Amino acid sequence: MDLIGIYLREAIQESGCPVCRILKKYEEDIIGQILYEHVSSPSVREKFSESLGLCPYHAWKLKEIAYSNPLYGGLGVAIIYEHMLSIYINSLKSKKNLEEKKCYLCDLVEIKEQHTIEALSDRFSELIEDYKNSEAILCKKHYEELMLLLRKRSPELTEELRKIQIKSLKHSNLS
Numbered sequence: 001m002d003l004i005g006i007y008l009r010e011a012i013q014e015s016g017c018p019v020c021r022i023l024k025k026y027e028e029d030i031i032g033q034i035l036y037e038h039v040s041s042p043s044v045r046e047k048f049s050e051s052l053g054l055c056p057y058h059a060w061k062l063k064e065i066a067y068s069n070p071l072y073g074g075l076g077v078a079i080i081y082e083h084m085l086s087i088y089i090n091s092l093k094s095k096k097n098l099e100e101k102k103c104y105l106c107d108l109v110e111i112k113e114q115h116t117i118e119a120l121s122d123r124f125s126e127l128i129e130d131y132k133n134s135e136a137i138l139c140k141k142h143y144e145e146l147m148l149l150l151r152k153r154s155p156e157l158t159e160e161l162r163k164i165q166i167k168s169l170k171h172s173n174l175s
């Protein structure tokens with residue numbers, strides 16, 4: 001099994017949805033990177049200004065992570081949002097409407113989500129036993145997304161996954 005497969009297998013060993021788990025970690029890592037090294041990087045600033053900051057969920061998440069780790073602190077968030085504010089003020093002065101693109105972090109997480117589901121479906125024949133024997137349960141969304149890809153790529157696995165899913169859900173319901 002390749003490195004990505006090993007990484008997926010690790011996520012499957014834990015309880016809960018392995019894809020959600022991977023995405024949560026990815027989101028936190030990327031926010032950490034932004035706060036730690038990229039606050040003043042021009043390309044990151046540009047991304048933030050295109051979306052005029054983050055969606056409410058990610059804005060609070062950024063603040064939460066910034067304050068939870070003394071290595072980051074509030075300065076990074078302040079720098080980012082001071083910059084956003086100056087863009088906004090300038091648009092008011094010039095009476096130009098600002099076009100807001102989608103939140104930069106939502107975008108990144110969605111791409112990661114797609115890649116993770118694809119990687120999982122590519123390797124699912126090797127991972128299905130681990131999934132079966134683990135406490136992991138794909139959430140409804142990620143189960144459906146994986147099923148969609150498996151139907152195209154390895155339809156023989158879909159029925160097996162459906163059965164495991166029912167069994168795991170029943171089991172978690174009783175315990």
Ligand SMILES: [Zn+2]
Binds near residue numbers: 017019020138140142
């Ligand atoms: Zn999930």
Ligand SMILES: [Zn+2]
Binds near residue numbers: 056057058
């Ligand atoms: Zn967002």
